[in-house]
Amino acid sequence: MTSTFVPSADALAQGSAVHAFCHALPKVEIHCHLLGAIRQDTFHELARRSGGISTEQIDGLFAHGEKRQGAIPGLRALENHVLRRPDDLYRLTREYLEDARAHNVLYTEFFWNPTGVVQHSGLSYAVLQDAIVQAALDAERDLGIVGRLVPAIDREAPPQAAVEMVGWMAAARREEVPGIGIDYREGLGAPELFTQAYADARAAGLKTTAHAGEFGLPWTNVKTALDTLQVDRIDHGYTAIDNPELTERLRKRGMVFTVVPANSYYLRTLAPERWALDHPIRRMLALGLKIHPNSDDPTLHNITPTQAWAMMVEQFGCAPAELRALMHNGLDGAWIETGRREAWRTEWDARFDQLLQEYFPSTPAL
Numbered sequence: 001m002t003s004t005f006v007p008s009a010d011a012l013a014q015g016s017a018v019h020a021f022c023h024a025l026p027k028v029e030i031h032c033h034l035l036g037a038i039r040q041d042t043f044h045e046l047a048r049r050s051g052g053i054s055t056e057q058i059d060g061l062f063a064h065g066e067k068r069q070g071a072i073p074g075l076r077a078l079e080n081h082v083l084r085r086p087d088d089l090y091r092l093t094r095e096y097l098e099d100a101r102a103h104n105v106l107y108t109e110f111f112w113n114p115t116g117v118v119q120h121s122g123l124s125y126a127v128l129q130d131a132i133v134q135a136a137l138d139a140e141r142d143l144g145i146v147g148r149l150v151p152a153i154d155r156e157a158p159p160q161a162a163v164e165m166v167g168w169m170a171a172a173r174r175e176e177v178p179g180i181g182i183d184y185r186e187g188l189g190a191p192e193l194f195t196q197a198y199a200d201a202r203a204a205g206l207k208t209t210a211h212a213g214e215f216g217l218p219w220t221n222v223k224t225a226l227d228t229l230q231v232d233r234i235d236h237g238y239t240a241i242d243n244p245e246l247t248e249r250l251r252k253r254g255m256v257f258t259v260v261p262a263n264s265y266y267l268r269t270l271a272p273e274r275w276a277l278d279h280p281i282r283r284m285l286a287l288g289l290k291i292h293p294n295s296d297d298p299t300l301h302n303i304t305p306t307q308a309w310a311m312m313v314e315q316f317g318c319a320p321a322e323l324r325a326l327m328h329n330g331l332d333g334a335w336i337e338t339g340r341r342e343a344w345r346t347e348w349d350a351r352f353d354q355l356l357q358e359y360f361p362s363t364p365a366l
């Protein structure tokens with residue numbers, strides 16, 4: 001029997017105790033796209049120099065109606081027209097890490113697609129990687145957040161471009177770049193097309209994750225990511241639960257799913273009054289899958305890490321013990337050495353208990 005969060009009168013008087021708690025909680029973020037974290041002012045400033053996208057178009061990307069829209073047009077505009085210098089990548093990384101740190105994210109692995117920017121900027125992967133890694137090292141020194149780059153395959157580009165990307169990474173290997181991912185529209189690039197790139201990545205000692213089972217695409221894509229790409233982690237993965245046998249394999253293996261509570265597909269397709277009840281995240285929790293909440297494209301989707309965590313309580317009914325399990329899942333899924341994982345787990349457990357006492361003193365200790 002798990003208890004629910006019981007806030008103190010003080011916390012209620014301050015506003016939402018759940019948000020304050022989720023804000024203060026030490027967090028990892030293991031599913032965020034660098035370009036989807038761009039600040040609106042920065043987008044305008046860079047686009048004034050480059051052209052290729054109008055002021056009105058940029059503002060349209062950040063306009064949020066009742067139902068959030070996809071981030072892809074904004075990401076493509078940045079790749080195709082706007083990002084032209086190593087400094088641009090440095091700035092985006094620095095600002096993302098500042099924004100994440102402001103929500104007590106202490107460790108993040110963030111995605112960036114090299115293929116389009118290399119093609120359109122004429123700069124080499126190594127130069128762009130160095131700019132991002134330098135920004136991460138500077139932010140770690142200045143702000144106390146650890147940032148790790150995860151180059152992601154653009155699945156809408158030919159599979160050979162993915163093989164090329166892994167080759168660039170192997171030739172310019174940095175310890176701050178621990179693995180690869182794959183993203184963009186899953187329906188336009190089935191996972192099995194990228195078997196060679198994933199095999200090359202594993203041979204080079206890189207970790208792997210993949211966006212699979214997003215946009216309502218079938219569980220078979222999650223199975224392919226697991227069995228053919230042999231991923232260490234799964235991004236989204238919602239439709240895995242449509243196959244009980246696959247679900248059980250993933251549960252037994254302790255696979256970590258980086259879920260996105262504000263994912264626009266379910267906001268668009270599920271009825272508002274049923275949304276939180278029918279959402280696969282709720283069923284993934286009930287089935288015992290190891291999930292971890294993330295912001296994905298925080299500025300373009302108008303969501304913060306704090307809000308993503310608060311949604312786990314407010315929308316999907318997580319009790320304190322479940323929220324602590326989410327924190328552990330993030331540490332288990334992060335590509336960090338065992339010593340750091342164990343140290344953070346001990347420290348963060350203590351902080352969790354302290355925050356629970358502070359914001360929810362009537363909640364029984366875990």
Ligand SMILES: [Zn+2]
Pocket residue numbers: 031033183211235296
């Ligand atoms: Zn994503």
